[in-house]
Amino acid sequence: MGVVSKILGVALAGVGFVTLFYGMSTTDALSFLWSFMGLIIMSLGFALITGGRQAEKKPPPPTVTEIRCGSCDFKEIRDFKKGDYVLMPVEDMCPKCQSSMTIEGVYIVREEPEAKYNV
Numbered sequence: 001m002g003v004v005s006k007i008l009g010v011a012l013a014g015v016g017f018v019t020l021f022y023g024m025s026t027t028d029a030l031s032f033l034w035s036f037m038g039l040i041i042m043s044l045g046f047a048l049i050t051g052g053r054q055a056e057k058k059p060p061p062p063t064v065t066e067i068r069c070g071s072c073d074f075k076e077i078r079d080f081k082k083g084d085y086v087l088m089p090v091e092d093m094c095p096k097c098q099s100s101m102t103i104e105g106v107y108i109v110r111e112e113p114e115a116k117y118n119v
Helices: 003-025 031-050
Strands: 063-069 075-079 089-093 100-108
Touching: 003 031
Parallel strands: none
Antiparallel strands: 063 075, 063 100, 089 100
């Protein structure tokens, strides 16, 4: 949505506001109709003002793969590769004991929420 639609939305919201209060201030038989029309025009104006906004999309959180050696206590964490699954044997050999390694876990790294107050 462009600037023209935003200006038109502000104008419609203003006209709807005036029409709504005109309908509320009169005591004739059509006062309900004027108030209702004012609400409709005002809501169309607000729809034009706020239309077209898209929420910022965050990239997905990073995913990591945990690889462990079956013989010793060696553990390695690397970036997730497509096709990784738990208990999948890995081609790389353990750098400590040269035995085979398997994937022990696939995890999503969560970001800590930002603190609002620094105490």
